[in-house]
Amino acid sequence: MINITLPDGSVHQHESGITALEIALGISEGLARNVLAAKVNDEIWDATRPITSDSRVKLYTWSDTEGKAAMWHSSAHLMAAAVEILYPGAKFGIGPNIENGFYYDIDLGDRVITDADFPVIEAKMKELAKQKLGFVRKEVSKAEALKHFEDKGDEYKLELISELEDGTITFYQTENFVDLCRGPHMPNTAFLKAFKILSVAGAYWRGDEKRKQLTRLYGITFPKAKDLTEYLELLEEAKKRDHRKLGKELELFAFSQRVGQGLPLWLPKGTQLRELLENYLKKVQRKAGYQQVMCPHIGNVELYKTSGHYQKYGEDSFKPIQTPVEGEEFFLKPMNCPHHCEIYKVSPKSYKDLPLRLAEFGTVYRYEQSGELHGLTRVRGFTQDDAHIFCTPDQLKDEFKGVIKIVMQIFKALDFKEFITQISLRDPNNKEKYIGSDEVWEKSERAIIEVDQEEGLNGVVEYGEAAFYGPKMDFMVKDALGRKWQLGTIQVDYNLPERFELEYVGSDNEKHRPVMIHRAPFGSMERFVAVLIEHCAGNFPLWLTPNQIMILPISEKYQKYAEKVLNLLNNSDLRARIDERSEKTGRKIRDAEMQKTPYMLIVGEKEELDGSVSIRRHGEGDLGSMQIDEFIKMLNNEIAELIAE
């Protein structure tokens, strides 16, 4: 007999060899039908795996992340089983569950799968699932495992097995499909009711672009058809927030094939939005002791040789441009830091000059591979809200914290509540990718980790994500479809000051080397605007909306009064326009609503007589009427609250 402890603390005696599924059955049949996996002590197990010693057991169902994981992982096997039947000779790479669904990487030889094949695969999956197939676990020796896949001729599995230790290898079998797999899996396939192959894509074997590209099939499954419908509707909703769609509809930005890919054109409304953001940040920075500077868009190749960027990125940059007579070489500016270092060097510095905070909305140009470009989030020409802080080593942590404060202030003003703080350190196994000594790197990384702890940010450490010259703290936000984008970044750099031989004279009258902080709270204006659009679905905070108010005269007779209202609003720094078309009020309202204009002011005879406006708020409807000055006061209060510090 063994003792099983359930999460509520109750202890039950069972025969050795009992399974989590059987324990569930002892509680209720309904529960047993829904158990997908179980936590046995600290490991996640198949619910059908015999438990042979005293254990703590927690059951997982569809409502648990772990339950979904087991189900989607099992679904990946099911999909592979279907593919193996439909396309004999297919070889398999890896097939994990992901945040929403699962994928499998498959080598189909010369066969090409397109979305036309999806229904066939879905149908086969459904057919198999109905048969209530199990996922049979089997422990195998390394020799057995290798023999199995040698016989099958699957070099991908052989490679994976060769890296495993004998005695730790397990197979799972579903019908005829046998897979190398650690598990856990759901008890059987009958729980799966809805199947969707979402997309097909190429993916390099083991993420290495020098190796073969396999076909990756993405899919998702659900226990009810209704869940799938809801999920697909959610995806449709997300697409409506897509900044590329809204940017077009709201006339914020555009691209032109003739101008070139990845080179955004900012339209008047988008430019206005961007300038409002810039002015806001400039004001915040001015208060925080920053000074604005400006630099040209090109720089001599020597500048980037000094900084080390040439050696690191020279081959992957836009080719240098040359002067026709002298043959001098210039790079399009890919970053602002080297220029700012040269600004630092213009005059000798004393410790009394530090910290020196140089800020620039610097437009930079980077060669990005064509397949990587994406709306405004990944472009070839963009403007960083850049600044470089030159300080003494003693000042580093306080300066770093000062930057965090600015980032948080911005996120708060724009209502970004959900973001991930990431501590990007270098890859300890791949140090040659980075410049600078171990000592300097350790010092920088320690500083960031300490700041993270002292500020209670709970940053997630990611190795191999550092810049080549120093570690970073990055702030990541998700787009409408859940893809993560880096916005704000703060980087510690001991290397550039070294390479540029930056110095200051300390109170000891000796020369010292300053430390540098690179930072961009927005990241880039392009990416920030993109994520902002998706975040608020185009309903910008009032202070940022290009056109805050649309005045809608009932007819031409009230044009004069509308103009009077417009003047009053403009004089109070509110951005308003008049819809002068000879359309019905219903039509004007509809168009203003579609443009997501926050306030609509309807003016007619009644309003003209008593100096009021009839107010309609976007998405809310009629708010009744108000005196003009009262309305102005209300809006100014609303704006002041939004950007309060």
Place this chain on the structure above:
RNA sequence: GCCGAUAUAGCUCAGUUGGUAGAGCAGCUGAUUUGUAAUCAGCCGGUCGGCGGUUCGAGUCCGUCUAUCGGCUCCA
């Protein structure tokens, strides 16, 4: 860059087995002078992404280039 898909009017989209392009919205003109999500009528608008090929004939089939979309790789 790689794998797959897509490209028709300013926008959203139709266009059968190859037979000389169509709708709605937008725009322009006129009428209408309007009270909380689409007033009516007329008109304008297209090298069917570019180039090349097959064919008596190509928006439709083939090749190639460009751009876009979904991934992979990359991201100073």
